[in-house]
Amino acid sequence: MKALLRAVPRGWVAALVGITAMSGLSASTAVAAEQPPHFDDGNGITVVAQPQWVDEEQRTFKLTVRSDQVPEHPAMQEQVSGEHVILVTLPAEYDGTTRYPVNYSLHGAPDRPDSLLNKLINERATEDVPLITVTPNGGGRGWYSNWVSPGSSGEQNWETFHLDQVIPLIDANLKTIPSRAGRAITGHSMGGFGAFHYAQHRPELFSYVGSFSGDLDLLNPEMRAAITASTKWPAAGTPLDPPDAIFGSPVWPLDGIWNAQSPAQHVESLRGMGVAIYAGNGGNLLDNTVQAVAEHRVRETAVVASANLKAAGIPHEFVDYGDGTGWGEGCNGKHAQYPCLQADMNHYVDLIMERLQHP
Structure with a gap:
């Protein structure tokens, strides 16, 4: 049933709802729209805009907060520095x-938590699933870390913000299962790094971790080049920062933080945690070359992570879907490609719901 619901085009769903309403078969549903849950301040977070539904379906809302751990941040277009949008999708x-259990889904770079892509992926993967999904602001290049030398951007304690502030905020204001048994985390690209990074630092918080084309190997020189370059990338937010702002110098022998x-x-x-890794190989490297090469290279970091998990005797799922054939309709193995990411999340939600405590 769940797979069938995921496959139904959104326009068909809207049409069916409209037909039902016009037929008078569900007149009892014609009531005033309910407000999303109210949020109170706490743990260093101030709510500056209460939750608002993002559309008439009333499953997903967004709220805006400020944090004393990331009081300002490099802002992308249509963002306000220091204001952090959090996207939440509730069970129907x-x-x-x-x-309900919660899955924290961390976005990539440069992206916003409330992008249409994130909303669609979260909603479609959780049709008929008793699961809350939370996508917090990770900045255009926050890298889900407490920065070492943030420069003009000021204090950038993204890890503390998310683990010590956002999670308690969600547990205090929503009906969650506020324990490891009711919590999972995943992310795409930069967010895949963040998910593993957070799960490794705070394993008591999560029972499952997933990476969708994540940058998992910081010893890889290509990953180091990409991360340091992001500090000088206006599309990921301004002001710009020094190349060593996030993890310090990437050059030996000063690269201890990168290694750690x-x-x-x-x-x-x-x-003891559920672990899942997803990656493609970029498919035809002459088709959408930038995204093809990006996926091809991050796959190498997934291979290294999987090999180390295997060597340690840690069970895990490595979905190495190549050019996307048979993985998701329209997926051809590229980086940040919607059909691939939707297939990743659909599969991951099925995995975590076998382990998470839920109604």
């Missing part, structure tokens, strides 16, 4: 009394 049956924070080399703390 959410009633404010039943408690690399997920692929620090898998031991994932023991």
Whole structure:
């Protein structure tokens, strides 16, 4: 049933709802729109804009907060520095009394948590699933880390913001299962790094971790080049920062923080946790070359992480879907490609719901 619902085009769903309403078969549903849950301040977070539904379906809302851990940040177009949007998708049956597990889904770079892509992926993967999905602002290049030398951007404690502030905020204001048994985390690209990074630093918080084409190996010189370059990339936010702002110098022998924070080399703390890794090979490298090459290279970091997990005897799922054939309709193995990401999330949600405590 769940797979069938995911496959139904959104326009068909809207049409069916309209027909039902016009027929008078569900007149009891014609009531005033309910407001999304109210959020209170706490743990260093100030709510500056209460939750608002993003559309008439009333499953997904966004709220805006400020944090004393990231008081300002390099802002992208249509963002306000220091204001952090959090996107939340509720189960269709959410009633404010039943408690549900939460999947934290971390976006890539440069992206916004409330992009249409993130909304669609979260909603379609959780049709008929008793799961809350939360996508917090990770900045255009926050890298889900407490920066070493942030320069003109000021304090950038993204890890503290998310783990010590956002998670308690969600648990305090929504009916969650506020324990490891009710919490999973995943992410795409930069967010895949962030998911593994957070799960490794705080394994008591999560029972499952996933990476969708994540940058998992910081010993890889190509990953180091991409991350340092992002500090000088206006599309990922301004003001710009020094190349060593996030993890310090990437050059030996000054690269100790890069080595210490690399997920692929620090898998031991994932023991006992569910682990899933997804990556393609870029498919035809002459088709959409930039995204093809990007996926081809991040796959190498997934291979390293998987090999280290295997060597440590840690069970995990590595979905190495190549050019996307048979993985998701329209997926051809490129980086940041919607059909591939939707297939990743659909599969991941099925995995975590086998382990998470839920109604």
